Amino acid sequence: MRRLPIFVTLLVTALLATACGGGRPESLMDKDEVVVAIRSDVPLISFRGPHGYDGFNIDVAKYLVGRLKKRIRWLEIKAGDQLTVLTDGRADMVFAHMSITPERKEKIDFAGPYHVDFQDIAVRPADRDAIRNVRDLEGRKICWVRGTNIAQRIVEERRVKAVIVPAGDYNECLDMIKDGRIDAISTNSQILAGLLTQPGVDLELVGATFNEQRTSIGIRKGDIDGCEQLNRAITEMYQDGTARKLLEKWFGGSGLDLSVVAVPQFEGCS
């Protein structure tokens, strides 16, 4: 009889451990301070300004994380690190203008998209009338930044026979279009708009809307709770007018068409 309480205590402990220990995967919602990975070299979108990091992505990240009532610790990353910072647990979220692809979805999950835009084309003002949409790139030289898939999407997906000229980064593309080695640069319209603000650049956006780009937040695989909360915060960002305000703040004078602010259709959290 005297051993009964001990036996019962052990039993209760064991059972409670099995009942509660099923454990869900680690979520960014469990933390007070989240690590947000960003780039620091993309004009207008995410760059190092006089007062710290600045740009469209930075403002969006601040708004969304603020909605989740958490603090931000920024982590600067390079172009190739968007997936690995999540898979080895160094960051909770990645705001790197990433679009959702099936290959990426095998390694990480996505919240959002938080912005939907299109691929656009930048040309010299003199070519403005000759190049009006993606078909007009037939036979012309376009820039391909190694590691991106944007040029392939024109040649393979759209089957437009453009001539691909490789480059290390977008600054090299800008040099090449200036001295006539290439005719056009094509990528996500927001990134193009950013390039056009660089000093000494005299290019125009064509306003071609092809290849929808769905810019999303990378999160750790299995973080369903974090994904759902971020999606709700994104919905609120569009409802309360912050999305339009931020687009106008950063891209208002860039030549992007902001007449319609498209509501992003979420990828879903599962």
Next chain:
Amino acid sequence: MTALQAPPAPTPAPAARVSTPRRVRTLAGATLLAMALLLGAVVTGAGFTGAGLRTIGHDAGPQVLATIGLHRHLSQMDALVAESLLLGKEYGPQQQAGLTAYDQLRKEVAHELLKAYELALDNVTEQRTVEALVEGLGRYERLAAQARLLNAQSGHTTGGPPDNVVEVYRKATDLMHRELLPQAYNLTLETGTIVRRAHDAERSATALARASVVVAGLLALGCLLSLQVYLTRRFRRVFAPALVAATVLTVAGLAAGVTLLNRQTESLNEAKRHGFDQVLTLTRARALSMNMLGDQSRYLLDKGRKDTYEHTFLDKARTVVAVKSTSLPDYQAKLNDAFGGMLGGVAGPDRQRLFATYQAFQQADARMRTMKKDAAIKFWDGELTQAFESYDKALEELVRRHESVFEAAIDRGDGALGALWRLVPAGLVAAALLVLAGIWPRLKEYR
């Protein structure tokens, strides 16, 4: 039992005379307390799973299922507008039928929006989305009516409407695709999270309740055994039949409690995984597919945006039935039944049937894109739409089947819950009475 004709009661020492009845009473009291705990645990567990069952099976679950048509119906409305503009005046009767179908869809959309609002009663964000949809739908109606009017005035034959019509329609379809459809889609995702949360909460609560049932049950059995061992030693009786019966009933109550709680959890799992989740995924796939049909008509209607609509078609095709590919012709050539994507989870003969209809639809699409405009419009309106309809029907049948899986699982859960309420409390109360009956004669010996 012979045990009752045991030797006469021992004559214990005066000190023991005092402590024996107290000991018996203490043990019996502990037993009754443990039984009450067991009953409490079973009732609490039943309460938790009952709440989960109500939310998923009778409350949020069916309501979500009632609103998931929203996205598809909106897509269908836009596709009908495009169709009515695309077909020339020689299609008069068909255009009239299209208008009737459009009005019917609008009714369904209104109904679904009301349901969605009801579902979002304690979620301000969702309510705002429904409000935005109602407001946006009004704007869409205005633009669609304007496009129709301009189209009727132009009196064009097949081959597509004049530019001014296309321009107004562009505004309408942009509004639909860049605001209304994403909002409707997100709304369904959001309401789906209500069900996911209810299910998660129910699962952990039931696991806890099950653990408590086991602990309380073992405690009750332990007390019962100690009581019997004590009585056997003290009074030299091997069995007290009432106590044996009480033990059997407690074991039965414990087993029934655990089994029924398990069965309920299993039913809920089945309803969630094989019913609800499947219906949600398949209906989303159906909505996207409906939108693909619309992308085809927009591809034919708006030559300035041919590339955009071909790309959105491909994008959706890859979401629904994913095959690694670089372009639309490449996708259509590489289609094979080892596909992934939204429909990737469909298995068995269903997969074969579904894939065959989907492939026929994609093959017809490939043919349409090689044709001249007039011939392409005729082909789209005839053979291609038929191919789509048989694919859509295969999907619809699959949705129906999973809906009945959902309902059957919820019914099983309800049945288990009913049995839990009826059997276990009655059994435990009987066991408690038997304990009292078992110790009563022994206590009387000390009067």
